[in-house]
Amino acid sequence: MKPAPARFAIGAVLLSSAGILAGCASMHGIAPDATPASAAALQPDAQMRQEAAAAWPQQRWWQAFGDPQLDRLIEIAGAGNPDLTVARARVRLAAAQASAAHAGTLPGIDAKASAQDTLFTRQSFIPPPYAGNFWWSNDAALDFHYALDLWGGDAAALESAKANTLASAAAEQAARLSLQSTIVQAYAQLALQYERRDVLGADLQNRQQLVDIARQRLAAGIGTELELAQAQTGVPVAQAEIDAVDQQIEILHHQLAALSGQGPDAGDALTPPHLQLPQGSLLPSQLPAELIARRPDIAARRWQLEAAAQTIKVARARFYPNIDLVAAVGLQSLGFHHFLTDDALAANVGPAISLPIFDGGKLRANLDARSAQYDEAVGAYNATLIQALQQIADQVTTIRGLERQQVQIDAAVTSAQHAHDLAMRGYRAGLTDYLNVLNAETGLLAQRDRAASLRLHRLAAHAQLIAAIGGGLPPATDDATP
Incomplete structure (x- = not known):
């Protein structure tokens, strides 16, 4: 896991890159002509x-x-x-x-939960005994999102x-x-x-x-x-x-x-x-x-x-750039045995950035x-x-x-x-x-x-x-x- 300074440095680089890319689309020459x-x-x-x-x-x-x-x-x-x-x-x-x-x-919070009996492929990162067998894939989470509107x-x-x-x-x-x-x-x-x-x-x-x-x-x-x-x-x-x-x-x-x-x-x-x-x-x-x-x-x-x-x-x-602050916290597990334990805890937080680079005008x-x-x-x-x-x-x-x-x-x-x-x-x-x-x-x-x-x-x-x-x-x- 990267230390906190490294994570913030990566975020700064992303923001700077997005600001540079914003120059790809220009507003020059577009303005109203009429006066009330x-x-x-x-x-x-x-x-x-x-x-x-x-x-x-x-x-x-x-x-x-x-x-x-x-x-x-x-x-x-x-x-x-x-x-x-x-x-x-x-x-x-x-x-x-x-x-x-x-x-x-305003900030938004969404709740979601799912339980699916899933056949896992042997060609993925899922190891045995899960690979090649049916197991319950369980997921429950709270998603937080907030548009910074910079x-x-x-x-x-x-x-x-x-x-x-x-x-x-x-x-x-x-x-x-x-x-x-x-x-x-x-x-x-x-x-x-x-x-x-x-x-x-x-x-x-x-x-x-x-x-x-x-x-x-x-x-x-x-x-x-x-x-x-x-x-x-x-x-x-x-x-x-x-x-x-x-x-x-x-x-x-x-x-x-x-x-x-x-x-x-x-x-x-x-x-x-x-x-x-x-x-x-x-x-x-x-x-x-x-x-x-x-x-x-x-x-x-x-x-x-x-x-x-x-x-x-x-x-x-x-x-x-469109920058949103997103976070999620919840539980994820294969099977129900460890679903409601600390081991199933999952979380993430960070900015979500989007910017159209080539949009055809x-x-x-x-x-x-x-x-x-x-x-x-x-x-x-x-x-x-x-x-x-x-x-x-x-x-x-x-x-x-x-x-x-x-x-x-x-x-x-x-x-x-x-x-x-x-x-x-x-x-x-x-x-x-x-x-x-x-x-x-x-x-x-x-x-x-x-x-x-x-x-x-x-x-x-x-x-x-x-x-x-x-x-x-x-x-x-x-x-x-x-």
Whole structure:
């Protein structure tokens, strides 16, 4: 048996040789090219800068629209929507993978035992009487192994897995926010269709009144069959328009039921919405800086970028020797007579070193692939950040533009209502013909429909703006910006 100094000298030689051989594979010239965008460098436009500072949305941001039925729909959807079930499962999967990566950084102990009735060859080192005969070969041992991780590859793999877990959690939040926004917008469309139905219902009543007036005028000898026929034609037309709106209402009921994870029959219980337009300022003052932490899709991209950066470290560590500390202790014997005695004791301890010398460029290709994936993650992160700022700017412009249009349309509704009242009084008095009434009625209906549509479009734009700035997601507490 070699003395201890000799054994350590041999180990040192092995380590030195492995370090020299590591030079066989070079990382030269392989590195990422892309750079993550800075939110501070992406300034808001003039319209956004003019907005007075507002608070960040509350976690249950949809309650600002003041409709308890909407609140219940979103609550049910949060528990039953299949897409959210998938997103939650992905978070669990990523967390399990992170746990497995953490386990890989810890020491491991394996136990094994075997007993085999073995025929030993006469051409081996086994002497008689064992050679050429069957004997029980018994083995019981505890194996210890620990990866020294001198180059940080295992630690980087663990950090990458943790980042992927956080990315999955942020993606689940993004899916939840998207679902909430979709439900609010579908609900706003439902409110619009109900308002249109009210407008069309009032128009149908007016047209039926016109038929009665036309009959009275004809009976009094001051009307014509043509006027009565024209008035009667408008009734089924108005009824057909109501039927079309009822069809859209039923379809929206089905859509909202499906979004909340329920069957179509659940939509039958929905009643006409009663939505309020949020008032006040639109944008928080911390934009765009806090947008990175508060908007879940950007947070997901940020953590994906961190995970990709860590995989580059893993790929670099593979260029160096892989050194594990291994040991074993146990019992070995031929036959059972001496199996549980001191004579059967066996043990070993020492480093296990592995290093690919000629791999055909596999290590460089792997590092290049990880670098390309990082560049891809940077591109996706930058695109998401830029798109988010564009969406915010677009919604602010849309909301303010719809507000200006609403003022004009409200004035047009008032004017059209006055013209309609004048035409009806003139027709009843026999001073104007039916065509003037029909034109006034058409104009009033069109303006009332525009007014209702604008109001609900403003509400939908508010919902889209809240989603664009991250909904009610609180800011991340862990500063891991790439």
